[in-house]
Amino acid sequence: MSTDEFRRKYPNLAKEILDGQYEGIKLTVDQGFSDPWHGYLPNVYDYLRRCKSESEAIEVIEYLVRRGEIPLEEGEELKRAVREHGLAYFGERKSPDYYYKAAQRYWKSLRKNR
Numbered sequence: 001m002s003t004d005e006f007r008r009k010y011p012n013l014a015k016e017i018l019d020g021q022y023e024g025i026k027l028t029v030d031q032g033f034s035d036p037w038h039g040y041l042p043n044v045y046d047y048l049r050r051c052k053s054e055s056e057a058i059e060v061i062e063y064l065v066r067r068g069e070i071p072l073e074e075g076e077e078l079k080r081a082v083r084e085h086g087l088a089y090f091g092e093r094k095s096p097d098y099y100y101k102a103a104q105r106y107w108k109s110l111r112k113n114r
Contacts, residue, residue, distance in 0.1 A: 003018065006018075035103070036102070036103050036106040037099055037102075037103065044060075044061070044064055044069070044070055044074075044078065045090050045091070046094070047060050047064070048060060048061075048078070048082070048087065048090045049087075049090050049091050049092070049093055049094045050093070050094050050098075051087055051093075052093075053087075054082050054083065054086065054087060057082045057087055058079055058082060061075050061078050061079050061082070062075065062079075
């Protein structure tokens with residue numbers, strides 16, 4: 001919340017706190033929930049790392065090409081890589097709770113830094 005918004009919503013409290021009527025008051029604002037994935041959009045490699053089989057990966061690639069999320073040429077190159085190198089080529093498989101576990105590590109690191 002901005003200072004202006006705080007003043008509009010709580011004019012008397014803002015006057016007391018921000019205009020210095022009380023000495024020795026320290027105001028801290030907790031930003032609330034911190035989401036490390038806010039605004040993150042998964043890419044083709046994120047989707048491929050969730051696939052359980054090469055056929056599933058090919059299906060995902062074809063879907064992304066149909067939707068126009070990746071160009072046809074890139075899709076063909078990715079399918080070739082899947083067939084020649086397998087799914088491990090794209091990195092370790094992401095478990096269903098991958099992002100939750102990564103967020104937990106992030107939140108723990110924030111607590112350590114306090």
